[in-house]
Amino acid sequence: MGADSEYNRKLYLSRLEKLHELEAELPGYCLSFLDDKELTSQINTVVSYAYDLITFFKFLAEKNPILNDNEKIKDIPLEILDQLTFEDINEFQRFLQFNNGENKHVNKEKGIARRMSAVRGFYEFMCLHHYLKNNPTLGAAKRKKAPKKDIIRMNSDEVNTLMDTVINTNIKVSDRQRALCEKTTLRDTAIFTLLLNTGIRVSECVGLDIDDFNFDENSFTVVRKGGNTQILYFNRAVAEAIKDYIEFERPTLLADSKEKALFLSLRKSRITVRSVQILVQKYTRMAVPGKKLTPHKMRSTYGTALYRETGDIRLVADVLGHKDINTTAKHYAAIEDEHRRRAATIDPYGTDKS
Structure with a gap:
């Protein structure tokens, strides 16, 4: 079952191993901060913080005149951090935006804001625990918020067109590609049906084991x-698609009868997140060419449809696994506006005789 699955244990251990590799590149005084984050955050978040700190220290090594050009970031002394000013932090933000030096990169506002969040959190921790006295991030410029983008989602007609494309392998590809698609038609149908009818994340989808499903209760x-488990329920369309795949196609993808993974690749191993992303790109490019869709947009499509039907934002938040209801409300604010516009066209008292 879920949290105890071998797949999830291996996934966690691989991320933990990556974290330790990154920590080995950083000065030793960074470890207390990352250890603290490891106790309070998801492992992927801590890995991201480690990457962001490495970027910060690479900036110092490359741009700070006090340091030697050949100095390794691991050897940067703590005293340097206390000597930085808000101008140095602003220069770091410009470094993040564009750098054509040794560490070439370009970042957009969202990427800069994320890395600045890590550096601000690092300085706050170091000052709180008296490693440092000076926090130069306090006076640094705050990034302007990136303009909100419309949430890309599909309407009912587009969902039906997409599913018809998947089920019938109705895509304009070579004979060889069509033959490969036909080998996994039931699997692909099951994946798309599951994503579009439960709103689970693609990482959650690929992590499913066959014994996670209870067809007596239509639950999984x-x-x-974050690692916590939850029981979700599915409709008849999902039940039929999963059962058909398990009975007729999954056996042909099995290399070992003891394999627990639900969704398998043609290489006879658990399908990867990247493979599902490619599947979504392939089918949606043909079925809904006007929209750039990803597995996460399948999730948005389901959340939107569920909210339209129920009007219950708390229900949508619970089903999608949002810990903070404000996350859900932010994604479906456009529908709230649609409700208000619709309300303005209604004459509830029958007074409009025109």
């Missing part, structure tokens, strides 16, 4: 973002 156990 999913390991949510």
Whole structure:
């Protein structure tokens, strides 16, 4: 079941191993901060913080005149951090935006804001615990918020067109590609049906084991973002698609009868997140060419449809696994506006005789 699955244990251990590799590149005084984050955050978040700190220290090594050009970031002394000013932090933000030096990169506002969040959190921790006295991030410029983008989602007609494309392998590809598609038609149908009718994340989808499903209750156990498990329920369309795949196609993809993974690749191993992303690109490019869709947009499509039908934002938040209802409300604010516009066209008292 979910949290105890071998797949999820291996996934966690691989991320933990990556974290330790990154920590080995950083000065030793960074480890207390990352250890603290490891106790309070998801492992992927801590890995991201480690990457962001490495970027910060690479900036110092490349741009700070006090340091030697050949100095390794691991050897940067703590005293340097206390000597930085808000101008140095602003220069770091410009460094993040564009750098054509040794560490070439370009970042957009969202990427800069994320890395600045890590550096601000690092300085706050170091000052709180008296490693440092000076926090130069306090006076640094705050990034302007990136303009909100419309949430890309599909309407009912587009969903039906997409599913028809998947089920009938109705895509304009070579004979060889069509033959490969036909080998996994039931699997692909099951994946798309599951994503579009439950709103689970692609990482949650690929982590499913066959014994996570209970067809007597039409329920399945999913390991949510953060590692907690939750029981979700599915409709008849999902039940039929999963059963057909398990009975008729999954056996042809099995290399070992003891394999627990639900969704398998043609290489006879658990399908990867990247493979599902490619599947979504392939089918949606043909079925809904006007929209750039990803597995996460399948999730948005389901959340939107569910909210339209129920008007219950708390229900949508619970089903999607959002810990903070404000996350859900932010994604579906456009529908709230649609409701208000619709309300303005209604004459509830029959007074409009025109």
